[in-house]
Every structure is written in C-alpha cells, then in structure tokens.
Amino acid sequence: MDPIVAAADLLRPAVPGVAWVWALVVCALYALYRVGRVLVPPSNNDGGVPHIPVHKTLQWMTKGAIGRYEVSQKLDKVYTQDAGIVKAWMFGGWAYKVSKAEYARKLFVQTDLFQKVNIRKMMPHNLGPRVSGESLTFENGDAYRSHRAIVGPAFRRAWPSSLFKKPLVELIDVMERDSVRPLDVLTLFRRGTLDVLGHIIMSYDFGALRDPDNKQRAMYDSLLEAMLHPVYNMFPWLDLIAMGQRAKQWDYLEHFHTFIDSIVDDRLKEMEQRPPLTEEERNNADLLTLLLESHFMTKSGKMLDDRNKVVAPLTRAQLQGNVGLFYVAGYDTTANSLSYVMLELARRPDIQQKARDIVLQVLGNHKDAYPTDEQLKELGYMDLIVKETLRKNSILAEIRRRLSAPVQLGPYTLPQGAIVSVDTWAIHYNPEYFPEPDRFVPERFAEDKSAELKGVVPFTFTPFSNGSRQCIGMKFSLIEQRIAISLLLLRFEWTLPKNSPFWSATPAAPAGLISPVGLMVDIKSRF
Numbered sequence: 001m002d003p004i005v006a007a008a009d010l011l012r013p014a015v016p017g018v019a020w021v022w023a024l025v026v027c028a029l030y031a032l033y034r035v036g037r038v039l040v041p042p043s044n045n046d047g048g049v050p051h052i053p054v055h056k057t058l059q060w061m062t063k064g065a066i067g068r069y070e071v072s073q074k075l076d077k078v079y080t081q082d083a084g085i086v087k088a089w090m091f092g093g094w095a096y097k098v099s100k101a102e103y104a105r106k107l108f109v110q111t112d113l114f115q116k117v118n119i120r121k122m123m124p125h126n127l128g129p130r131v132s133g134e135s136l137t138f139e140n141g142d143a144y145r146s147h148r149a150i151v152g153p154a155f156r157r158a159w160p161s162s163l164f165k166k167p168l169v170e171l172i173d174v175m176e177r178d179s180v181r182p183l184d185v186l187t188l189f190r191r192g193t194l195d196v197l198g199h200i201i202m203s204y205d206f207g208a209l210r211d212p213d214n215k216q217r218a219m220y221d222s223l224l225e226a227m228l229h230p231v232y233n234m235f236p237w238l239d240l241i242a243m244g245q246r247a248k249q250w251d252y253l254e255h256f257h258t259f260i261d262s263i264v265d266d267r268l269k270e271m272e273q274r275p276p277l278t279e280e281e282r283n284n285a286d287l288l289t290l291l292l293e294s295h296f297m298t299k300s301g302k303m304l305d306d307r308n309k310v311v312a313p314l315t316r317a318q319l320q321g322n323v324g325l326f327y328v329a330g331y332d333t334t335a336n337s338l339s340y341v342m343l344e345l346a347r348r349p350d351i352q353q354k355a356r357d358i359v360l361q362v363l364g365n366h367k368d369a370y371p372t373d374e375q376l377k378e379l380g381y382m383d384l385i386v387k388e389t390l391r392k393n394s395i396l397a398e399i400r401r402r403l404s405a406p407v408q409l410g411p412y413t414l415p416q417g418a419i420v421s422v423d424t425w426a427i428h429y430n431p432e433y434f435p436e437p438d439r440f441v442p443e444r445f446a447e448d449k450s451a452e453l454k455g456v457v458p459f460t461f462t463p464f465s466n467g468s469r470q471c472i473g474m475k476f477s478l479i480e481q482r483i484a485i486s487l488l489l490l491r492f493e494w495t496l497p498k499n500s501p502f503w504s505a506t507p508a509a510p511a512g513l514i515s516p517v518g519l520m521v522d523i524k525s526r527f
C-alpha cells in the first residue's frame, strides 16, 4: 500500500495519540526506504555490473568546478576497471554508463531499443525541456523520422564560406580591439556564436558582438543556466513554486518563444507569397527558409520518411520548438569547443605555429584575408584540431538513452526502463582506443596518418554522438570552426597567462555541458 495512504489510515482510529505515533513510525520507515534506495544500487539481476558508491559520487559533486577529467580518471575509471560498464547515481537515480566500443555501438545503432529520454514528458512542469519544446530531439520512432525528414534537408546543404563572413569577421575585429588584456574567450565566443546562429538560423542580427551587455544574450545565457540547473533537474516540481530568479527565467522563456514565433509568422507569410527558391537562393538561404520550404512540401502529401511513410506537416508548436532547438544545441556547444581549441593551442605553441603556417600558405599573410570555398578545402587541418580538441574535452559528457526492452551487453543483462549512457570521457581517454590519450595529437584523425597512429575504432569518437541520431549540426559547426580558427591563427598569436591554472589542469563543470570555467587567454595581434 502507498505509505502516504497507510499513514492517513492510521490517523483515523479513535485514539489520536497512538495514531500519531504510528503515523510517525510509518513516515520514518518510508524516509529510510527512500534513502536506502539512493544509497544501495538496485540489483536488477544485471549480472553484477560494478557500481560507484553514492557517497563517492556526492563527494565529487560537492567539489564544484574541478573538472570532468578528474571525475573520469579518479572515480569512473577506478570503479569500472575492465568491465566497460558501471552503475552510478546520477540526478536522483541509478543509471548505467558504458565505455566499451562494442556497447556504445549497440546504443548508437539500435535506436528502437535505446530510446531518447523524453524529459518533456518526464518533467512536465520543468522549465528546461520547454526551451526547445516540441522539437525532434525528444522524439523516437515514427514521430522522430517524420521530424527528421523535414528538418534534415535544411542541414544537408552546401555551407558556403560567405554565409559566415559577416559575424566571424566581426568576432575577430572585436577580439583585436580587446586583445590588450587577458581575454575571457568563452564569453566572447558565446557572443560570436549567438550572432552566427542569429544570422544563419533566421537572418537576425542579435548585435551580441557589438554590445557586451546585450540584453537578449543575457536573457539567453540565463535560460541556458536554468536548463542545466542541477537542483531543478533533480526536483523538477520546484518549478511549480518558482520564485525570484527562477520566476524571471520563466518570463525569459516566454520572451524567447514570442520572439521566435513572430519571426516564424512573418517568414511563413513571406514564403506563401513567393515563387519556389532557385538553386542559388537555396545555397544562401537561412535555416528557417529551408525548414519552411520542406514544411510546405509536406502539404502535398508526397513527402516520405526513410521508411517510406508519408510525412505530416509540422504544427506551429513543432516549428517553434525546432527553431528553439537549433539555438539550444548550437550555441554553447560551439562556443565551448572554440574556447577549448584556444586552450589546447595555447598549451602547444608548436602545433599552433604548424596550423598557422598552413593558413598563411593558403590565405597569404594579409590582415583582411577571408577563405573562399576553394581555399576552405585546403584548410582541413583545422578540422583535425577541432576533433582532437573534442576528443580531449567532449562538451556533452554523456549521451543518454532509456531501454524500451531488456538488453544483453556482454555478460550483463540490463532491465527494461534502465537509463544507459555512453561515457564520452571514459571512451575518449581509453588508451586502447586512443594511445597516449593525454597527448594532443590532431594527426590521429588524419586520413593519411603514420602507421603508429592506428585508425580510429568505430564508435569510440563520440563528441557529436553517432549513428542515425548523430548531431544534425555537426557539418555546420565544423565549417564555422574551420573558418573561425583560420582567422584566429591569421590575426593572432596567443598563450596562457603565466599563473593560469589551465597550464596543468582543466577546471570545468564535472557533468552536464562541459565548459572551461574561468579560462583567460593572452592574445597578441599579428598586424
């Protein structure tokens, strides 16, 4: 019987004093049972998956910004040993984390079995999942395939370098202006990526680079912080009584949705009245235009998904949700990635110079050079830098799924409903997959690498996830970063301040979105 009902029943008898004692005993037992469930991992007959004691996890959680690297090496690795899987207490419940290529492959490939966790349904009162509302990212099965058929074409396109020119050149100019002092690169890249996203998603100028105190950016950062707030994620019902800053963040959410809605509205009207896009217009169009073009095509009833089912048009809420998702998914991820690139290249001036030599060879040593599409092809080394940076500093620490049925992973049987995630840091630092994992070696990802750098084992490089649910914006982000890094190398030389803690460690949040908290860089203009 539900313990609350049992307690209420005990309160009914004629002798109230005794009833209260009984009620208190029942409540105390229930509290003990709840605490016990937290402390003792469920047996689940899973075949003896090793587990991390909850007090150890809590110890690390309370250490604050100590870094995912330390958590991975000193906690996860110690308890996982060679099993390639470990059970850990995360966000109020027990979950499995896998770190073996073979197990990760199953998670990435068997998408009907390893399903996306629909946190929108799980936490209906919580602010976080509402930011990207009814978007593809929470969907599974037919609903997901239908979304992806409409959203996919907007991302499967040419990404001409001219598309990025205005915001990226502005980013470099602002950086040059500020280069006299150690620079908080993460904040600057956040301003830059927001302007890039505004421009590319819906031809909107946020002006975040021009104005460091830009209100929209402050609002947006606050929303991101709200989405990742550990307490509200652990106790989602707290949002029912949101007060103070949290209540303000609910207002921001409304602003954000009204803002997207009004732009989607205008664009819908504009597109209804115009002839179909020409090839050239499509090449230079923003994502919203391409998304709506695809959305209009569904109205003929002839668009099919990858299993040949007819795709229904998106509702207004789904259009709004997907545009919101592009911001959520593309903003801090790319800003963090670029910051980590600056960090890794500051620590390795030899690789910084090697990359600069390539840039100067392709673009020439001219202050105003900007890569053409042809030149961009010759700047592929920047992608190797990004990949190695993301191997060492994966922005999403875990890629999480829920089991729709029991599954066998090696000797272990995981039960239906269990949460299973790929532990990107554990895989990326496994010397069996990446020899000498602490070293920064971009050439690991080159196609024509030397024999001692063996090929990347499939499903072991996962910063963008893998399989059919791989990041839809990966190509976009890689091109944006390829251009940004080339311009950074052309215009600046940089290093870390002498007393920077980042020379020997990488302080960062240990979970959630990984960020180089407090990174400052000394940059010097080359012109």
Ligand code: HEM
Pocket: 136, 137, 138, 325, 326, 327, 329, 330, 331, 333, 334, 337, 395, 396, 399, 400, 462, 463, 464, 465, 468, 469, 470, 471, 472, 473, 474, 476, 477
């Ligand atoms: C360095 C930059 C980026 C990283 C590291 C990154 C990483 C990821 C990862 C790991 C996932 C999969 C999450 C999961 O499977 O649970 C994902 C999904 C996604 N990403 Fe990215 N991303 C980046 C940039 C972008 C950009 C620039 C955009 C678009 C503007 C974008 C749009 C998306 C979308 C829409 C999804 C959901 C796809 C789905 O659910 O099928 N991402 N990203």
